[in-house]
Amino acid sequence: MKPFFVIGTRPEIIKMAPIIHECERRNIELFLLHTGQHYSESLSSQFFEDMSLRDPDMNLNIGSGTHSEQTAKALVGIEKALIKEKPDVVLVQGDTNAVLSAALAAAKLGIPVGHVEAGLRSYDTRMPEEHNRRLTDHVSSYLFAPTQKSADILRNEQVWGKIIITGNTVIDALESRLPLVQNRKTVADQIGLEKFILLTMHRAENVDDKQILAGLLSGIHSLESDIIFAAHPRTIARLNKFGLMSEIQENNLIHIVEPPGYLDFIALMKRCSFILTDSGGIQEEATAPSINKSVFVLRTSTERPESVDSGHATVVGVDPESFPKMISSAIDKGLEKSRKCPYGDGNASKKIIDAINSTL
Numbered sequence: 550m551k552p553f554f555v556i557g558t559r560p561e562i563i564k565m566a567p568i569i570h571e572c573e574r575r576n577i578e579l580f581l582l583h584t585g586q587h588y589s590e591s592l593s594s595q596f597f598e599d600m601s602l603r604d605p606d607m608n609l610n611i612g613s614g615t616h617s618e619q620t621a622k623a624l625v626g627i628e629k630a631l632i633k634e635k636p637d638v639v640l641v642q643g644d645t646n647a648v649l650s651a652a653l654a655a656a657k658l659g660i661p662v663g664h665v666e667a668g669l670r671s672y673d674t675r676m677p678e679e680h681n682r683r684l685t686d687h688v689s690s691y692l693f694a695p696t697q698k699s700a701d702i703l704r705n706e707q708v709w710g711k712i713i714i715t716g717n718t719v720i721d722a723l724e725s726r727l728p729l730v731q732n733r734k735t736v737a738d739q740i741g742l743e744k745f746i747l748l749t750m751h752r753a754e755n756v757d758d759k760q761i762l763a764g765l766l767s768g769i770h771s772l773e774s775d776i777i778f779a780a781h782p783r784t785i786a787r788l789n790k791f792g793l794m795s796e797i798q799e800n801n802l803i804h805i806v807e808p809p810g811y812l813d814f815i816a817l818m819k820r821c822s823f824i825l826t827d828s829g830g831i832q833e834e835a836t837a838p839s840i841n842k843s844v845f846v847l848r849t850s851t852e853r854p855e856s857v858d859s860g861h862a863t864v865v866g867v868d869p870e871s872f873p874k875m876i877s878s879a880i881d882k883g884l885e886k887s888r889k890c891p892y893g894d895g896n897a898s899k900k901i902i903d904a905i906n907s908t909l
């Protein structure tokens with residue numbers, strides 16, 4: 550079999566790397582295309598290095614732009630590469646614009662699509678990701694559902710592809726990197742923090758709206774704790790645009806830092822008291838037994854209800870009056886608990902390659 554992998558952003562590099570490594574272990578020849586949606590060192594090359602991932606065979610360098618610009622540029626570029634490479638299967642991961650472009654290009658050429666992390670639904674139609682993942686699921690031949698819940702969603706929607714429950718490759722990625730981060734010094738050591746909350750925010754619905762972003766900051770300030778804020782470039786751009794950056798810089802409890810690479814970020818997740826985030830992947834990683842952190846989701850919905858059911862995640866919304874109270878009340882009840890990881894045992898990549906191998 551000749552798989553054709555498409556990646557475009559930070560989480561896709563992390564979550565696809567274990568599947569690519571699995572192909573390499575089995576001497577399967579593959580093609581790796583990067584759309585170039587993420588291009589900054591801190592969102593792209595740093596992650597190739599941290600995941601020990603080979604260079605892409607092609608980078609379309611599509612860069613930033615509107616959703617249609619990104620999707621259309623990648624669609625055309627991927628189609629050309631698929632015609633030349635003639636792969637047996639196109640693998641996409643998650644819900645970014647790269648995923649939709651690749652799935653469409655492959656489906657229109659009659660090449661089977663394998664969707665890794667299929668069946669997630671937030672039912673929040675403001676999210677561009679919700680459209681990307683729904684549309685991709687309905688053109689895919691292989692739907693690699695991370696959990697029984699996501700598989701049930703796909704069955705209920707009557708997708709025509711084959712549904713295979715695999716776990717999430719983020720656990721594979723995390724387990725493979727953990728041995729490299731033992732005793733790793735972090736930005737917390739540089740700042741001199743023993744105890745801190747780890748914060749990330751980058752969802753368009755949160756950071757592209759001045760009022761919501763200002764409300765999130767005011768709620769976060771009211772926690773009156775040291776916070777390491779690993780800021781995505783999108784968030785930095787919006788904080789500057791809305792004139793909110795100085796408020797953070799003047800606050801001596803919020804320590805805003807460049808987004809750390811994967812090894813540094815894992816080390817921070819292990820060390821922090823708890824996590825505040827609107828990220829998808831972080832809601833999953835928090836459930837890994839080696840991390841086992843409480844995560845407060847700064848959103849009104851989640852497509853990862855498994856993390857809520859397992860007791861790791863709480864969706865606290867974005868209302869600056871109520872979310873700090875929900876967090877404080879959870880802290881009062883105690884955060885350190887023994888909980889089970891709903892996303893598998895780190896063998897998702899093997900299951901994915903086995904499933905494709907057995908049907909191609």
Ligand code: UD1
Pocket residue numbers: 558559560586587588589590592613614644645646647677678751753781782783784786
């Ligand atoms: C994208 C995905 C989102 C995913 C996130 C992972 C879509 C619709 N969104 O959001 O699902 O959670 O990646 O991090 O596909 N920028 C840089 N350097 C870069 C890339 C972007 O500075 O390398 C800045 C630019 O100002 C750009 C902004 O970030 O306009 C947003 O980038 P974009 O790729 O459009 O979306 P993300 O917010 O990264």
Ligand code: UDP
Pocket residue numbers: 559560563719749751779780807808809810811812814815827828829830831834
């Ligand atoms: N991550 C990281 N550094 C950061 C923030 C996130 O290494 O500063 C990792 C995180 O551990 C997870 C992935 O990036 O594996 C999540 O990416 P992101 O939050 O950008 O996207 P999402 O999962 O929301 O699509």
